[in-house]
Amino acid sequence: MPTALAERPSTAPAHDTGAGKDTLRHLAQMEGRYRALLEAAPDAMVVVNQSGEVVLLNLQAEKQFGYNRDELVGQKVTAIIPEGFAERLIADGERTAAQALAQQIGTGIELTGRRKDGSQFPIEMMLSPVESAEGVLVTAAIRDISARKRAEKHLVQMEGRRRLMEVALRESEENYRLLLDGVEDYAIFMMDPSGKITSWNVGAERMKGYSAAEILGQNFSRFFPARDIARGRPKEILRLTAASGRHEESAMRVRKDGSTFLASLTFTALRDQAGNLRGVSEFSHDLTESKESGAKYRALMEAAPDAMVVVNEGGEVVLLNLQAEKQFGYSRDELLGQKVTTIIPEGFAERLIADGERTAAQALAQQIGTGIELTARRKDGSEFPIEMMLSPVESAEGVLVTAAIRDISARKKAEKHLARTEDAEKRLAQKVEELNRSNEELGQFAYIASHDLQEPLRMVASYTQLLSRRYKGKLDADADEYIAFAVDGAARMQRLIQDLLAFSRIGTAGQELADMSSEEALKQALDNLQGAMEDSGALVTHDTLPPVVADEMQVVQLFQNLIGNAIKYQGPGVPRVHISAAKGDGKKWIFSVKDNGLGIEPKYFEKIFAMFQRLHKRDEFAGTGIGLAICKKIVERHGGKISVESQLGQGSTFRFALTQGGMKT
Amino acid sequence: MNTAGEEAVLEVLLVEDNPGDVRLTLEAFREANKSIRLHVAADGVEAMDFLRGLGAHVNAPRPIFILLDLNLPRMDGREVLAQIKTDDDLKSIPTIILSTSQAEEDVAKCYQLQANCYLTKPARFDAFESTVKIINDFWLQKVKFPASRRAE
Numbered sequence: 001m002p003t004a005l006a007e008r009p010s011t012a013p014a015h016d017t018g019a020g021k022d023t024l025r026h027l028a029q030m031e032g033r034y035r036a037l038l039e040a041a042p043d044a045m046v047v048v049n050q051s052g053e054v055v056l057l058n059l060q061a062e063k064q065f066g067y068n069r070d071e072l073v074g075q076k077v078t079a080i081i082p083e084g085f086a087e088r089l090i091a092d093g094e095r096t097a098a099q100a101l102a103q104q105i106g107t108g109i110e111l112t113g114r115r116k117d118g119s120q121f122p123i124e125m126m127l128s129p130v131e132s133a134e135g136v137l138v139t140a141a142i143r144d145i146s147a148r149k150r151a152e153k154h155l156v157q158m159e160g161r162r163r164l165m166e167v168a169l170r171e172s173e174e175n176y177r178l179l180l181d182g183v184e185d186y187a188i189f190m191m192d193p194s195g196k197i198t199s200w201n202v203g204a205e206r207m208k209g210y211s212a213a214e215i216l217g218q219n220f221s222r223f224f225p226a227r228d229i230a231r232g233r234p235k236e237i238l239r240l241t242a243a244s245g246r247h248e249e250s251a252m253r254v255r256k257d258g259s260t261f262l263a264s265l266t267f268t269a270l271r272d273q274a275g276n277l278r279g280v281s282e283f284s285h286d287l288t289e290s291k292e293s294g295a296k297y298r299a300l301m302e303a304a305p306d307a308m309v310v311v312n313e314g315g316e317v318v319l320l321n322l323q324a325e326k327q328f329g330y331s332r333d334e335l336l337g338q339k340v341t342t343i344i345p346e347g348f349a350e351r352l353i354a355d356g357e358r359t360a361a362q363a364l365a366q367q368i369g370t371g372i373e374l375t376a377r378r379k380d381g382s383e384f385p386i387e388m389m390l391s392p393v394e395s396a397e398g399v400l401v402t403a404a405i406r407d408i409s410a411r412k413k414a415e416k417h418l419a420r421t422e423d424a425e426k427r428l429a430q431k432v433e434e435l436n437r438s439n440e441e442l443g444q445f446a447y448i449a450s451h452d453l454q455e456p457l458r459m460v461a462s463y464t465q466l467l468s469r470r471y472k473g474k475l476d477a478d479a480d481e482y483i484a485f486a487v488d489g490a491a492r493m494q495r496l497i498q499d500l501l502a503f504s505r506i507g508t509a510g511q512e513l514a515d516m517s518s519e520e521a522l523k524q525a526l527d528n529l530q531g532a533m534e535d536s537g538a539l540v541t542h543d544t545l546p547p548v549v550a551d552e553m554q555v556v557q558l559f560q561n562l563i564g565n566a567i568k569y570q571g572p573g574v575p576r577v578h579i580s581a582a583k584g585d586g587k588k589w590i591f592s593v594k595d596n597g598l599g600i601e602p603k604y605f606e607k608i609f610a611m612f613q614r615l616h617k618r619d620e621f622a623g624t625g626i627g628l629a630i631c632k633k634i635v636e637r638h639g640g641k642i643s644v645e646s647q648l649g650q651g652s653t654f655r656f657a658l659t660q661g662g663m664k665t
Numbered sequence: 666m667n668t669a670g671e672e673a674v675l676e677v678l679l680v681e682d683n684p685g686d687v688r689l690t691l692e693a694f695r696e697a698n699k700s701i702r703l704h705v706a707a708d709g710v711e712a713m714d715f716l717r718g719l720g721a722h723v724n725a726p727r728p729i730f731i732l733l734d735l736n737l738p739r740m741d742g743r744e745v746l747a748q749i750k751t752d753d754d755l756k757s758i759p760t761i762i763l764s765t766s767q768a769e770e771d772v773a774k775c776y777q778l779q780a781n782c783y784l785t786k787p788a789r790f791d792a793f794e795s796t797v798k799i800i801n802d803f804w805l806q807k808v809k810f811p812a813s814r815r816a817e
Contacts, residue, residue: 451765451766454765454788455683457788458765458786458788459683459685459686461788461789461790462685462689462789462793463685463689463790465789465790465791466689466692466790469790469791491788491789494789
């Protein structure tokens with residue numbers, strides 16, 4: 001720490017230029033090295049001594065504050081920065097001025113600048129100390145951030161990703177202001193108007209890999225990727241710089257070893273006093289590798305949960321994060337400088353392109369904030385679905401686009417699964433509908449068939465009978481027998497068809513289920529069975545039976561069939577049948593029809609409910625074997641089940657469930 | 666029946682498209698009552714022509730009663746029944762439905778259309794024969810009819 005500092009007066013008259021005499025002398029030496037650098041800097045540069053006096057400033061500072069150089073040198077820095085700068089140079093009880101200053105290094109300080117005309121504007125200031133013979137001098141890099149402030153206001157509304165990018169960009173900009181104390185991190189060189197390199201610094205050697213001896217006299221075009229050379233980019237840059245005095249861009253550059261990197265570059269036209277173009281300076285630094293901003297920038301990028309890829313207007317990848325490396329299977333070096341179509345074959349690059357009606361920025365603006373679903377391709381050629389969010393960042397070289405890319409394979413899979421499930425459900429519903437229809441058609445068919453079959457059958461039955469009536473005994477014994485078989489066959493078929501008709505009508509001609517008295521239904525059934533009961537002397541008893549919700553006609557039929565069976569398949573004694581009902585689960589009544597008849601072997605329990613199933617020979621018991629099938633169908637139509645419990649010789653109990661009735665208030 | 670009834674021919678219209686049924690009915694009536702003359706219309710249109718004395722049936726007699734099948738070509742039995750029962754001249758002719766259909770809706774519909782009675786065709790000849798005999802005994806022997814309007 002220079003001791004001379006303490007001996008200097010803490011203040012000096014505004015006009016006293018003598019205060020900086022030594023300084024100026026010293027700076028005169030420095031000028032050789034830094035003059036060009038200083039003048040070329042994109043920011044206003046003001047060098048201040050410990051007393052807060054301006055000792056040096058650049059062209060940009062003159063412009064920004066509206067003073068001539070002479071007017072400002074020797075003045076208090078408070079003239080242009082009323083607050084916040086001078087204070088930072090002052091030691092207090094706890095720290096030396098140098099320590100105070102050290103705390104500010106490397107951080108952007110936002111203050112208010114004042115122009116000669118008194119107008120104020122927001123600035124961002126970066127301080128860097130330079131040791132000199134007369135003590136520590138402070139270089140302030142001052143940037144007018146009016147535009148940024150305005151932009152920031154606007155940016156507040158923008159989404160997080162964009163903010164992230166904005167921060168990142170600002171940090172890269174700040175790197176320019178680290179110029180003076182971090183020269184090794186910057187490549188700085190000069191060239192003549194044709195691009196032939198005339199000077200070369202340590203930073204340039206570090207960054208680009210060429211020693212000064214190797215590169216001096218060479219054309220700067222060798223730092224460009226082949227395709228840029230092919231399209232005349234180096235010459236264009238020289239032209240642009242000459243035209244506007246300055247050109248900035250972030251672009252890919254090639255090192256001596258052939259590797260590429262993303263560089264942030266500033267070109268400044270160097271003119272002599274007559275205004276003739278003497279050459280061009282290039283400041284550049286490696287955005288991907290820079291220790292300071294690079295690290296922060298990268299940390300931000302790398303921390304992003306999505307793959308982040310920054311693409312320039314040429315559709316080239318200029319930056320990517322770890323996640324992007326992982327997702328696409330490329331290493332960083334493999335992708336940098338490549339067309340983005342390598343990883344996103346369709347739908348991205350197209351969005352960057354201007355057409356007759358809109359600029360690239362406008363084209364892009366239409367995509368902002370909306371998730372675009374595309375297909376991405378990995379290095380191994382495999383593809384996967386992505387959702388991409390774009391955010392544009394205006395930069396010196398045009399619009400850079402940050403794409404946040406999310407692998408949506410899982411989501412897609414889930415969607416597909418959902419679609420498949422829905423599809424399966426739809427197919428199932430279709431199947432059910434088809435089944436219902438075919439069931440209905442079958443019922444219709446059975447009804448029509450049995451109905452229409454009756455007509456011709458009646459003819460056969462009637463005429464064979466007529467034949468038998470008129471000609472019995474008039475032909476011969478064989479003829480009589482044949483006719484008898486025909487008559488019997490026709491009669492049996494008639495019964496079958498009638499039963500089949502009855503069976504099919506349960507579904508097609510059933511009534512609406514309604515509240516009804518099961519006891520009433522039983523009485524009707526017993527009326528219908530009167531003949532059979534009288535013939536057999538059967539004794540039918542019953543408990544009080546409850547109201548149910550059912551089709552009355554069908555319940556009558558149900559009782560009639562079950563009791564009819566009980567009487568028909570009677571045991572040795574007098575047939576006894578008892579009907580009762582007990583509460584079952586879920587608002588059901590379980591009805592029992594218990595008899596003392598022949599009983600049924602357990603192995604037939606299932607079989608007896610099937611169509612046309614008979615357990616007895618025709619000459620033992622008449623019947624078509626459809627009675628219980630009808631019972632089953634009736635009970636099932638009412639949402640219940642019918643079952644039997646029996647032992648051979650011990651009688652049978654048929655049970656079925658019907659829905660509880662009489663619930664209405 | 667009056668005293669002249671012994672010799673009088675009893676005109677009955679049978680509306681039936683099945684020749685087998687026609688013959689069966691003829692056979693059954695022959696056994697039940699020899700004085701019945703059975704006229705046959707094979708479909709509904711012909712039945713109405715017969716009843717209204719149209720076309721080939723200009724000289725058709727007015728039947729004492731009508732035996733009407735339901736399922737007929739051209740015009741079915743229900744329509745025939747409806748036309749008879751809405752025709753002031755014809756509605757007094759007893760119309761007996763003789764059908765194979767046991768469907769509740771058919772029975773109900775026919776009574777609504779003012780059928781005089783509904784009988785199902787028995788499956789066996791003996792039962793059919795007894796049905797015809799009952800028809801004869803009731804409609805031809807017991808029932809009193811109004812004086813014929815078409816007699817004039």
